[in-house]
Amino acid sequence: MNFMNDLIRVEHLVKIYYLGEIQVPALKGVDLCIQSGEFVAIMGASGSGKSTFMNILGCLDRPSQGRYFLEGTDVSGMTKDELAQIRNKKIGFVFQSFNLLNRTTALENVELPLFYNNTSSRTRHHRAMEALTGVGLIGRQHHLPSQLSGGQQQRVAVARALVNRPSLILADEPTGNLDTRTSLEIIDIFQKLNQQSQITIILVTHEQEIARYASRQVIFRDGKIIQDLSFEPRQAAYDLTQMPPPTEEAIP
């Protein structure tokens, strides 16, 4: 395996949380390589360390031990500002709870990452509209999160993750709060991004239904990887056509 070709390479990743005197080991030595262009589903029971792992991959948190190479660069030694730059430019993060700014329109939410790299206001607007178009939310750009359905809010979050054109999207249970059809629509967006734009997707889910759209499934248990298999993925776009017609809220 060519070292430089790995988009992500983690070596013996350990994360220990400290609750006062008590040590809680959330990751107990994780090794994993992910190539550029993969669509990986991370699975495992609740508390198995998936979110902890994703937060480290997303440069939101640092490992207690072990090394993390992103595009061949060791992230473990970076300063806070450098990590912020990586979160801004290289990684798009999608959360289960959407994490949009309230009282802020969809458009401004999508523009948010661009605020932090001095993009001109014209480019900002242009790029945000482009991202909103990509997730099928044109016409809703001036809505507040509270005026959007869960599925639409998650699309805004996906657009925000895409707006800086990152090479990697990390999504921690992005469909956890959504119904089946809406979930599938979000997965469809990810699959298109992966297949058409070669964006690497790492997605946490505990549903096999969702995981089968990925081409690789990594299963965590108790802070360790216990299984890592590749599959022929199902196509979300096709499965959507087989579903009952959409409810009125699902499609804009």
Add this chain to the structure above:
Amino acid sequence: MNFLMTLRIAFKALNRNKMRSGLTMLGIIIGVSAVIAMIAVGSGAKARIQEQIASMGSNLLIVLSGSATSGGIRFGSGSVPTLTVDDAKAIATELPSVKYSAPVLTGISQVVSGNQNWSAVTYGTTPEALLIRDWPVVKGRALTQADVDGRAAVCLLGQTVADNLFGEMDPVGQVVRIKKFPFTVIGVLALKGQTTWGQDQDDTLYVPLTTSQRLLFGRNFPGMVRSISVQATSAGTLQQAEEEITQLLRQRHRLRPDQENDFSVRNLTEAMSTAQESARVMSLLLGAIASIALLVGGIGIMNIMLVSVTERTREIGIRLAVGARERDILYQFLIEALVLSLIGGLIGLIIGVSASQLISHFFKWPTLVSLQALLLSFSFAGGVGMFFGFYPARKAAKLDPIEALRFE
């Protein structure tokens, strides 16, 4: 993140909680307006004193009779005349540091014109007295040496006396009775205003020294005067003049080295400067007290910013997650605190200036609002905002992204 966008976010955040922002600003508003009003009151007093110093005449010394112990009893200055008219002449002619000197007799006298009567401080003196005080006449003519030599029964009226005796009428050429003696009014003095201690300088009469000696005050101690007004040639020679006068008078009065002076020399400019200095201290003190209000306002800002940081923990987490750096968050909250304090400062500025105007209007107290004071208090408000906003802003910036995102 650029400044304008940060500013917009700050305004939005403050706008979201108008009531709270307004109350927080109130502390700063009160502080700034108090500082401005207090400094205005203080500088007003200072400016008034300065004006009065100028109105007294410059480089002025007053030599007073007395201050000697006689028979174990200490008399107040001027109570027993020890100075002579010749002393005054000697001071003017023999001392190079002296420009003018004028012997002065003083007393309160009753002035009557027709059915109007009035009491006024009356000075019997020579023409130099008015030169020393730099006091021109606005109507008629001034005193002349001929008036003094001829013991003319003439007088000059201060504005207050002229107004009270004659109202709108022209007093020049009229005859008034001073202590029942008829005097012809030869002129009216220009308006001087009040002294520092609130005395009306225009409530006064000037008559020739010789006439006053004969008719008004001089009968108990012939040839003696209560005081001598002296003008030094310049501010630089004032000190020298004071020393030379003391020396000369001790000589003339034949005082032995172990004897105390039977006169005293007062430097009025110096006394006024002391008054001016105390006005300055007062102004500083008032400003300092008002600044405490401003500091308390700052603590209010800090309090609200801390609440705001806690409330917006999740927002901070989101911003950090999409790539905000520590300093982006720091600036965001710092600018918010700054906007609060500067808007408060601006409103305080307006209120402070209006309050100063009201004070001078209703309490007849002179106030002076200087640009310097405005800039000072405004930047002080900004400084307070920065200082008290820094801790909450830093607290926000140091948040851990994961914990901030998990915050409910």
